[in-house]
Amino acid sequence: MVSVLFVCLGNICRSPMAEAVLRHKISERGLSQEIVVDSAGTGDWHIGKGPHEGTRRMLDQNGIGYEGVKARQVQSDDFEKFHYIVCMDKSNGSNVRKLPxxxxxxxxxxxxxxxxxxxxxxxxxxxxxxxxQVYDLINAGCTVLLELMIRENL
Structure with missing residues (x-):
């Protein structure tokens, strides 16, 4: 099983969008039993909340489900749980690196x-x-990431 965690600041916009988009692409390829996807934020402001309305709107417009996607904060044990940790920006990466x-x-x-x-x-x-704009970037990047994970792990 291959696993990926997307990380952004609050875990209500970018990373849950990427989580939903990648899950959709994985499902279309029949790989839902092979790849696990999650998302988290470096901040704790939105823990337990669903995606931002703008994220939900973009996912709805593109026929992508986001059931069960809830904000959580990145944890140190995520480094053991996930093969790939994908940060949306340098600040997120810096904050993730500071975790034990x-x-x-x-x-x-x-x-x-x-x-x-x-x-x-x-x-x-x-x-x-x-x-x-963010949806277009995430859609394109998730296609590349899925191919990378298949090539490296499956």
């Missing part, structure tokens, strides 16, 4: 999956309001 056990974790930055893009961080739509 995080020094040795294999971290990826989401935009490294899309080297052709000028942006090097996934913009936070909580502040920008541009959920469409």
């Amino acid at each position: 056990g995080g020094e040795n974790a294999k971290l990826l930055f989401f935009m490294d999956l899309l080297p052709e893009e000028e942006l090097r961080e996934v913009p936070d739509p909580y502040f920008t309001g541009n959920f469409e």
